[in-house]
């Protein structure tokens with residue numbers, strides 16, 4: 001009798017231990033990773049600390065090296081596409097940076113942002129500044145900051161789907177569209193079949209303190225299913241910065257992808273008074289805005 005009780009109590013202990021273990025294992029599987037807004041903002045600041053990051057500048061070279069080094073900490077699959085572009089003034093040395101996560105999954109999404117900044121503040125209120133390159137805290141650094149923070153999360157919480165992060169170069173170089181979207185055009189032209197996603201999301205100007213995201217018109221016209229998916233998720237998560245209204249049509253890095261049949265939408269807050277001025281600086285941006293975008297993407301990836 002004594003021995004039966006003993007065995008029973010041991011059995012119960014083991015049983016409870018296993019149950020408890022399973023319980024925490026389940027919790028762990030379903031625990032959604034948390035987007036660290038402060039860390040993302042540090043990434044925004046860090047890029048701005050390199051100075052203007054327009055092609056062929058010192059800041060551009062330093063940022064290129066930093067982005068490659070940082071992504072290599074989080075993924076074993078980092079690739080660069082180095083290429084040149086002859087503009088009307090000079091030959092540009094450009095680099096797209098690509099990092100792949102969750103390589104075995106079947107479902108695949110592409111997340112992109114441009115890492116270069118504009119070589120001239122052509123919309124600055126002061127005409128004297130209009131030839132000076134911009135810092136591009138929002139127009140450049142914000143989207144990249146969100147994607148770097150996601151990459152950091154993917155390292156400790158491998159995504160259940162494959163995620164391809166692409167940082168495009170040469171988005172903001174030209175005065176006309178002929179000399180813009182250089183990185184995304186090159187990527188679209190030379191796409192590796194392993195990088196063709198089910199759909200794509202481009203981030204641009206997502207750091208504005210006063211963040212208001214409207215549905216970008218080209219995204220709605222050419223990738224309506226992705227718009228629906230993303231806005232439904234934003235509504236489900238109660239992200240009030242996402243408005244269920246259609247805004248302007250914007251030409252951006254998603255256009256070359258749409259042209260080769262990749263359904264890619266542009267998440268952009270185009271209502272930013274400091275756009276293409278020397279005042280596009282980190283104090284106009286906020287960790288909270290980056291967090292809103294981060295939460296949305298985590299919601300879509302780990303649903």
Ligand SMILES: [Zn+2]
Nearest residue numbers: 118139172276
């Ligand atoms: Zn721009």
